[in-house]
Amino acid sequence: MREITYRQALNEALDEEMARDEKVFLMGEDIAIYGGAYGVTIGLLNKYGEERVKDTPISEAAIVGTGLGSALLGYRPVVEIMYIDFIGLCMDQLNNQVAKIRYMFGGKCTVPLTIRTEGGAGRTLGAHHSQSLEAWLMHIPGIKVVMPSTPADAKGLLKSSIRDDNPVVFIEHKMLYNTKGQVPENEYLIPIGNADVKKTGTDITILTYSRMTLFSLKAAEILEKEGINVEVVDLRTLLPLDKTTIKNSVMKTNRAVIVEEDTRTAGAGAEIGMTVMEECFDYLDAPIKRIAGADVPMPKAPNLESLAIPSVESIVEGIREVMK
Amino acid sequence: MYKPSKQEAAKLLRQMMEIRQFEDKIMELLSKNIAEGGSHLYAGMEAVAVGVISSLNPDDFISSTHRGHGHAIAKDGDLNALMAEILGKKTGVCKGKGGSLHLADLNKGNLGANGIVAGGLGIATGAGIALKMQKSSKIVVCFFGDGALNNGITHECMNMASLWKLPVLYLCENNLYAMSVSINRACSVKDFKKRAEAYDMPAEIADGMDVLAVKEAAIRWIDYVRKGNGPCLLVCNTYRYYGHSRSDPRVYRTKEEEKFYKDRDPILNFAQKCVKEGWLTEKEIKDIEASVTEAIEKATDFAIKSPLPDPEELYTDLYV
Numbered sequence A: 001m002r003e004i005t006y007r008q009a010l011n012e013a014l015d016e017e018m019a020r021d022e023k024v025f026l027m028g029e030d031i032a033i034y035g036g037a038y039g040v041t042i043g044l045l046n047k048y049g050e051e052r053v054k055d056t057p058i059s060e061a062a063i064v065g066t067g068l069g070s071a072l073l074g075y076r077p078v079v080e081i082m083y084i085d086f087i088g089l090c091m092d093q094l095n096n097q098v099a100k101i102r103y104m105f106g107g108k109c110t111v112p113l114t115i116r117t118e119g120g121a122g123r124t125l126g127a128h129h130s131q132s133l134e135a136w137l138m139h140i141p142g143i144k145v146v147m148p149s150t151p152a153d154a155k156g157l158l159k160s161s162i163r164d165d166n167p168v169v170f171i172e173h174k175m176l177y178n179t180k181g182q183v184p185e186n187e188y189l190i191p192i193g194n195a196d197v198k199k200t201g202t203d204i205t206i207l208t209y210s211r212m213t214l215f216s217l218k219a220a221e222i223l224e225k226e227g228i229n230v231e232v233v234d235l236r237t238l239l240p241l242d243k244t245t246i247k248n249s250v251m252k253t254n255r256a257v258i259v260e261e262d263t264r265t266a267g268a269g270a271e272i273g274m275t276v277m278e279e280c281f282d283y284l285d286a287p288i289k290r291i292a293g294a295d296v297p298m299p300k301a302p303n304l305e306s307l308a309i310p311s312v313e314s315i316v317e318g319i320r321e322v323m324k
Numbered sequence B: 001m002y003k004p005s006k007q008e009a010a011k012l013l014r015q016m017m018e019i020r021q022f023e024d025k026i027m028e029l030l031s032k033n034i035a036e037g038g039s040h041l042y043a044g045m046e047a048v049a050v051g052v053i054s055s056l057n058p059d060d061f062i063s064s065t066h067r068g069h070g071h072a073i074a075k076d077g078d079l080n081a082l083m084a085e086i087l088g089k090k091t092g093v094c095k096g097k098g099g100s101l102h103l104a105d106l107n108k109g110n111l112g113a114n115g116i117v118a119g120g121l122g123i124a125t126g127a128g129i130a131l132k133m134q135k136s137s138k139i140v141v142c143f144f145g146d147g148a149l150n151n152g153i154t155h156e157c158m159n160m161a162s163l164w165k166l167p168v169l170y171l172c173e174n175n176l177y178a179m180s181v182s183i184n185r186a187c188s189v190k191d192f193k194k195r196a197e198a199y200d201m202p203a204e205i206a207d208g209m210d211v212l213a214v215k216e217a218a219i220r221w222i223d224y225v226r227k228g229n230g231p232c233l234l235v236c237n238t239y240r241y242y243g244h245s246r247s248d249p250r251v252y253r254t255k256e257e258e259k260f261y262k263d264r265d266p267i268l269n270f271a272q273k274c275v276k277e278g279w280l281t282e283k284e285i286k287d288i289e290a291s292v293t294e295a296i297e298k299a300t301d302f303a304i305k306s307p308l309p310d311p312e313e314l315y316t317d318l319y320v
């Protein structure tokens, strides 16, 4: 194995899938010459040419809408929405067209469309460039929602997303692009819908995803020294949720804490928590707790931005409370 | 050609210098990691904001863009409060909660910068609806980039504004690129006047590197809109000097092209013209420049020394 960044891992996934299947092509703003706002598509224009790596106008609705149209005719488009904050501009296409078309047409078509986007706070970019909007997407039957936390997961899951015959929204995190991790040399896939236990533990389960997995692992390290043995479950896919892994973990630890970066009210954690209730209420020794983003637009000021999302400290604090 | 009075010439020059030095300072603060996050800098485009906004009445409105520092300064923005906002400080014009992408000052008629490309179109057009209902003689200037021409809401708003004869001047800052994508690779119609034709709205293209040319056109079209004739489109051809953001290596454009525009620098050229026409002396220009430098240093100092917002501010201002 070798260590590469999350960014490189994503780039490899795109590269391998484009080499493997000529129906795969890319569209998005500044993805070709520039290589993507966060550099994920660097080098692909030179390798695959303008036909398969298309810079688009600033037309989010058309990016997703035309992605769908080409998918219906047998292509496997991977389109990029530069920031998830811009997903509102294409939400009609996503919700009314992409997600529903197969069902409405009685199963007579497939939509092998991948929408790559990126979200999260951490760069003090303010309210229009820092959001975590996964819960909006989890509410749409007909799409899948993937949010990897490590380079290896990012690569394996992006490859699976591209090969999936269903529409997948693949959400990266802006603060993860430079993080490094072990990634296998050989080709591999990670199935959509499978959570991953990133750290085993016996006392309490953290259910989390994306960047908060890294925060949770740090919190677990600190708590270990206090004799609290935390299990960290990285959900990796939010739609569909991996109920089996959630259940197995909570049945073992009897306590569940959800750590999510999105705003708390009607956030991803609400669904995850209710899943725990439905799947393993009888095994719970304490109420489920959510450690979530504040219910506010993301403020610019660096101190307020940090306060608006969970921190390692707030996770540690929250777990101590549940363990009392 | 528009001929400014001596006083006016000094003011135009001063404002353009303020914007340039402000942006150069932000770049410096970004490279020293004193400013965090992103900032889209207006350097090179000063003649547009200054030429247009100096032709408005103080109580007219503008809507701005993600590249909004120049508009905010030209709309009588307070340098200290703007600089502090960009650093996310309590003393910022939006209490440090907005940042560079959300500079706004409603008291001064600035309806705000915007993190969303074309995000100002709805706001400006809606302000036009309000002004029309009020039978006001005020107007709105809606600034947007060439990139925003290709987003759906631009089409929707221009159609509505023309249909309802709203008092909106659509001001397209054509700096040839939207991030890395040149207009030739993004726009099916290269002559932007034709866009306006599609809405039965008059249009003109002005040299956005020449503040007097901008002013000349702006005065004419502001008057047209103010008289209740409905909206119009004024395209100012200009250029941004810096990359789209700090990390942009600018591979999509050539050094020759950059030089071509820098040779037509709006500030240097206007300063030269001021001397040639006898509006200002070399000495007066030097004095203006020095006093701008002082103001920018003061603003920087003010911003850096200002405290961050109080933690309680996280939850304020969400609802009334």
Ligand SMILES: Cc1ncc(C[n+]2csc(CCOP(=O)(O)OP(=O)(O)O)c2C)c(N)n1
Residues within 6 Å of the ligand: A029, A058, A060, A082, A086, A089, B040, B066, B067, B115, B116, B117, B118, B144, B145, B146, B147, B148, B149, B173, B175, B177, B178, B179
């Ligand atoms: C809806 C939306 N899409 C994409 C972006 C990312 N983005 C920010 S600025 C920009 C380019 C805008 O170009 P233009 O409108 O020409 O303005 P300029 O930056 O050239 O002043 C892009 C793509 C955004 N902020 N909003």
Ligand SMILES: [Mg+2]
Residues within 6 Å of the ligand: B145, B146, B147, B173, B174, B175, B176, B177, B178, B179
């Ligand atoms: Mg532009």
